[in-house]
Amino acid sequence: MINDLRFKIFYLFIGLFVYLLIGSISAKAAPLSLSIDPSIIEIYALAPSTATSNLTIQNKSDSEVNLRIELRPFKPKFENGELEYLSQPSTEYAENLPIFKNLQILDNKTPIQSLILGPSQQKNLTLNVNIPQDTNISDYYFSIIFISQTTSSPTSNASLNQLGIATNVLLSVGAKDTPNAVLREFSTRAFFEKGPVSFTLKVENKGTHFIKPKGEILIKNMFGQNIAKLDILRVNILSDSARAIPSVSFMQDLRAIDESKIKADLDFRNPKILWKESFLLGFYTAKLTLSISDDSPIFTKSIHFFAFPFQGLILIVIIAIAVTIIRNRLKAYMKK
Amino acid sequence: MSFIGQSLIIILPIAIVMFFKSLFLSLIVPSLGILLAFYLMLSKRKRNENLNFFILTSLILILVTSTGELWSPFLFLLYFLSFGIAFVLDPRVVFVFTVGLLALLFPKALETDLTRNLILLFSFILLSPIAFFLGIAYQNAKRRNNQTTNTTNKKPNKKIDKSSAFFLRGIEPTHKKKPPNPRSKLRGFKKALDKSRIALHSGLIGLLGYLFIGLFLPAASGQTMSNEDYIIKTQLLNAVSGLTESIDYKVRSTVGDANPATSEGVNFKVKTGFENIVAELPFSVTLSSDFVDFGALSPTNTIIRTIDLTLHSLSTYGYSVVASENNLLKSDKLSIPDTTCDNGGCNSENVGIWLNALTYGFGYRCDNLIGFDCDRSFVHSNLYKSFPDTGRGQIPLSVMAGVGSKNKSSRISYKVNISASQAQGIYSNVITYIAVPNF
Numbered sequence: 001m002i003n004d005l006r007f008k009i010f011y012l013f014i015g016l017f018v019y020l021l022i023g024s025i026s027a028k029a030a031p032l033s034l035s036i037d038p039s040i041i042e043i044y045a046l047a048p049s050t051a052t053s054n055l056t057i058q059n060k061s062d063s064e065v066n067l068r069i070e071l072r073p074f075k076p077k078f079e080n081g082e083l084e085y086l087s088q089p090s091t092e093y094a095e096n097l098p099i100f101k102n103l104q105i106l107d108n109k110t111p112i113q114s115l116i117l118g119p120s121q122q123k124n125l126t127l128n129v130n131i132p133q134d135t136n137i138s139d140y141y142f143s144i145i146f147i148s149q150t151t152s153s154p155t156s157n158a159s160l161n162q163l164g165i166a167t168n169v170l171l172s173v174g175a176k177d178t179p180n181a182v183l184r185e186f187s188t189r190a191f192f193e194k195g196p197v198s199f200t201l202k203v204e205n206k207g208t209h210f211i212k213p214k215g216e217i218l219i220k221n222m223f224g225q226n227i228a229k230l231d232i233l234r235v236n237i238l239s240d241s242a243r244a245i246p247s248v249s250f251m252q253d254l255r256a257i258d259e260s261k262i263k264a265d266l267d268f269r270n271p272k273i274l275w276k277e278s279f280l281l282g283f284y285t286a287k288l289t290l291s292i293s294d295d296s297p298i299f300t301k302s303i304h305f306f307a308f309p310f311q312g313l314i315l316i317v318i319i320a321i322a323v324t325i326i327r328n329r330l331k332a333y334m335k336k
Numbered sequence: 337m338s339f340i341g342q343s344l345i346i347i348l349p350i351a352i353v354m355f356f357k358s359l360f361l362s363l364i365v366p367s368l369g370i371l372l373a374f375y376l377m378l379s380k381r382k383r384n385e386n387l388n389f390f391i392l393t394s395l396i397l398i399l400v401t402s403t404g405e406l407w408s409p410f411l412f413l414l415y416f417l418s419f420g421i422a423f424v425l426d427p428r429v430v431f432v433f434t435v436g437l438l439a440l441l442f443p444k445a446l447e448t449d450l451t452r453n454l455i456l457l458f459s460f461i462l463l464s465p466i467a468f469f470l471g472i473a474y475q476n477a478k479r480r481n482n483q484t485t486n487t488t489n490k491k492p493n494k495k496i497d498k499s500s501a502f503f504l505r506g507i508e509p510t511h512k513k514k515p516p517n518p519r520s521k522l523r524g525f526k527k528a529l530d531k532s533r534i535a536l537h538s539g540l541i542g543l544l545g546y547l548f549i550g551l552f553l554p555a556a557s558g559q560t561m562s563n564e565d566y567i568i569k570t571q572l573l574n575a576v577s578g579l580t581e582s583i584d585y586k587v588r589s590t591v592g593d594a595n596p597a598t599s600e601g602v603n604f605k606v607k608t609g610f611e612n613i614v615a616e617l618p619f620s621v622t623l624s625s626d627f628v629d630f631g632a633l634s635p636t637n638t639i640i641r642t643i644d645l646t647l648h649s650l651s652t653y654g655y656s657v658v659a660s661e662n663n664l665l666k667s668d669k670l671s672i673p674d675t676t677c678d679n680g681g682c683n684s685e686n687v688g689i690w691l692n693a694l695t696y697g698f699g700y701r702c703d704n705l706i707g708f709d710c711d712r713s714f715v716h717s718n719l720y721k722s723f724p725d726t727g728r729g730q731i732p733l734s735v736m737a738g739v740g741s742k743n744k745s746s747r748i749s750y751k752v753n754i755s756a757s758q759a760q761g762i763y764s765n766v767i768t769y770i771a772v773p774n775f
Contacts, residue, residue: 029625037618038597038608039651039773049603060620077734081653081774087731131604145770150626154764157630157665159750161643163623164770227449235653236775251653255741268654268739281451323466330473 032148032163033060034067042210042236043129043171051129055167057146059117066149068114069105073097073142074168079202079244080269081235083168085143099140099171102130114149129171137174139209139239144169170236172209179292180207183299184242186288192307195280199273199303201232201288204242211237213245215290215298219275222282230273232290246271280307342425343432345386349394350436353401369395389425393417393433397440405444406453418463422471430471434464610652617649621657621771628750633763635756636693644705645736646745651773654739658732659769661723665698665752667761672754674722675699684724684733687713696755698722702735706745709738720751723767732770739774 035058043051059065077084104111106126117123127144147164154160185202205211212234219228230247237243246254250273254266275286287302373395376388396417400408414437422430437460445453597608624644633639647655664671675697677688682699690699699720702710711734713719724730736746750767 029627029629031622031624032626033620033622034771035618035620035649039619040608040610040775042607043604044606045604047603049601051601051604051606053599053606053608056618058618058620060622076775082656082734082737083772083775084733085658085731087729129604141775143772147768147770148626150766152627154627154629154762157633157752157763159628159630159661159665160764160766161623161626161628162766162768163621163626164768165619165621166770166772168773168775170775221449221451223450225448225450238775251739254739255650255652257740268737279452281455327469330469334473334476 030063031061032065032161034058034065034146034148034163034165035060036146036165036167039167040236041127041167041169043169044176045129045131045171045173046175047131047135047173048133049131051131053127054124055127055144056122056124057115057117057165058120058122060120062119064116064118066114066116066151067146068149069112070145070147070164071100071103071142072145072166073140075141076238076241076243078269079242080271081243082269083141083143097140097142099129099131099135099173100142102132102135104128104130105144115146127169131173135173137208140169140171140173141210141238142169142171143167170210170238174209176209176293176295177207179205179209179211179296181205181211181213181237181292183288183290183301186301186303188286188303188305190305192280192305193310194307195275195277197275197277197280197284197286197305197307199230199275199286201245201273202242203237203245203290203292205237205239208239210239211292213237213290213292215288217247217273217275218287218289220285220287222284228275228277230275232273244271245273247273249276250274279309279312281309282307339426339428342386342429345390345425346393346421346429346433347436349390349397350433350440352394353397354440357401369398385424389421392420401440406441406448406456411456414460415463418460418467419470422467423474427468427471427475430464430467434460619651619655619771619773620648621769622646622648623769628767630750630752630763633752633754633758635754635758638693638751638753640749640751642747642749644745644747645769646706646743647709647736647771648743650738650740650742650744653774654737655771655773656734656737657769657771659723659735659748659767660726660730660732662766662768663725663727665763665765667759667763670759670761670763672752672758672763673697674725675720675751675753676722677720682721684722684730687719687721689716689718690720690751691718693753694755696753696758698750698752700735700751701749703747703749704745705747706743707738707740709736709740709744710746711735711737726768732768735769 037056041053041055043053045051057067059067072085074083074085076082104127106112106128107115107123109126111128112125115123115125143166145164145166148162150160150162152160182204183202184204185200188197188199199217203211203213213232214234215232217230217232218226219230221227230249233246233248233251235243235245250266250271253274254268257266283304283306285302285304287300290299290301291297292299372391376391396410396413399410400414403410418430418433421427421433438457441457445457599606622645624646628641628643630639630641645657647657664673666672673696674683675690675695676682677690677699678692678695679688682688682690687701699722701717701720702714703717704710713721724733726732735748736744738744
């Protein structure tokens, strides 16, 4: 029966089908999806000490993923908190940054350099930072990156994609000295026709440790009344760098921005402090009060601006003309 | 009713609102007022006109008082009420109303932005003479119309007080001296038309007044802090994010102006997460495929393949996705170079137009799917650049960056084109994308 031509054809088709099926499985690309928490870890340490912090990594895809753990130092790229990695290859990190020798990622108290996560698996890890007595008093800024590893070798012309996700670590070693920072810019335009009023605030950190200034801007009108208080967002300013500081409301507006309406005054690369008052008239004073750290002196600076609503004035004139014309016509009509 | 009586009808609600203001801060009374207004509108029973005006004035004043007085979104109703008073009651009552309003609203005006508040109060003073004159004109027109339609041509139905006549010197109608022709139906129609025009103009002026003031009404946002000496309006509430956990609990903080999750030990302190802004879910990234197959490459036959990159639950201060290649597309010792685009000027940092089928190499571009986070240099189609090559010491560069609370997605297009001299082989490389939160 097996020699029957019909069965031969049947087996041929079955074989072809299985071949195609296997072929299609091997060629099928799999999506990659990762999540990490928290996004930032700030460590303030005195030598000697051993600091620890928890972090969670999750594979959100439906296939297993092999992750390699890398530590990469970074520096600020722009003045908005974006970063760029330093160019050293990863193998030399430990030579360039000796502190990396004392960093470990622990999985159940076991140091790891890679891990395998099953579909939708989540793993709680511990960052362990051992700071020996002889550690330099300095700041160390680096990312802990989990990068998927590709093991397959392509059978055709191809690009293999790896996906990584990072959490940033700001490690400050040494006693907190008096912060050394300068107010590089606090400015706005001299004249406004209407609001919102945008202020530019840039602070440069010349100290050895990262800082997190806090402060506010109080706006007074020409009668000396406090009419607005703008809270400044507490952002990290790394050592030897400057940062443009936005207001809390600016950041929240930016996060809530409607995709269909890109507002010109909400550029994430150009953080601002926005006073969202639409009607402005007269002379205003904006007083900045800034504290570089909890125990540092407070800086204050006042700037002034003037506002006059020309559009509103034109509207008043138009209304006045309209009223006069109507009244004159009524008069003329009554006299008929 | 006399001028004094009509003035009392207007003054009485103002006085009630002034002395019992605290009662109206709860929204129960205004809600009952709105219900009453609906009842009055729907009820067919005829009521005294003065009683109606008393109720209407009371309702509007309660509504405005209970919703922020000078900051009330219903403030415009007071402008309409001014015109209503001038048209229905003795026009002089509008001045009484304005004085009463100033007395009611002025104390509150001193507490906040004085400039804005004085302008609002001044607008009532500005509008009152307009309402007065239009009211007089309207009532005269109405009276004349009544006289015209009255064939008996006897006494007019209403008289204007002597004091009103003082204001009417310029516009007092002349029909007393010259009675209208009772036969002229056309003229009657014309006058009716004029009357509606006056009403229309009055309405328009009221509307313009409202629009003028409405232009300067700020959006209601944020909170107000006050004590006896000051009131400060801030724009937003602060909140925090951060995760605190133990064996028995896991708490993500989302309130107040406190610190993010903090833990302390001997000689160290650790903070995780950002202050001020809530981050509800962990930062996530998805790549639609771990493999891009170009298939067989043939000279001058451009191949374009795409993958999608999606960011979820963006980091509070924003993020960027940096990308790099480990080396050129390689096959043993042979390689396909990175593209330099049609003008030979593009590289891993600068884009260039790549349209020419005789331009060879490997490059990419980014197109927005959700959001606008692709590098802005890809503003026009056919603009490409090459991936930074870490094998040659280049650093990964940003392909996407932004801030937001919603998902962001982009499509990355890989483009390959080889020359006739390119040797056959299996060319491949590894492209790495790293999603990095801002600090």
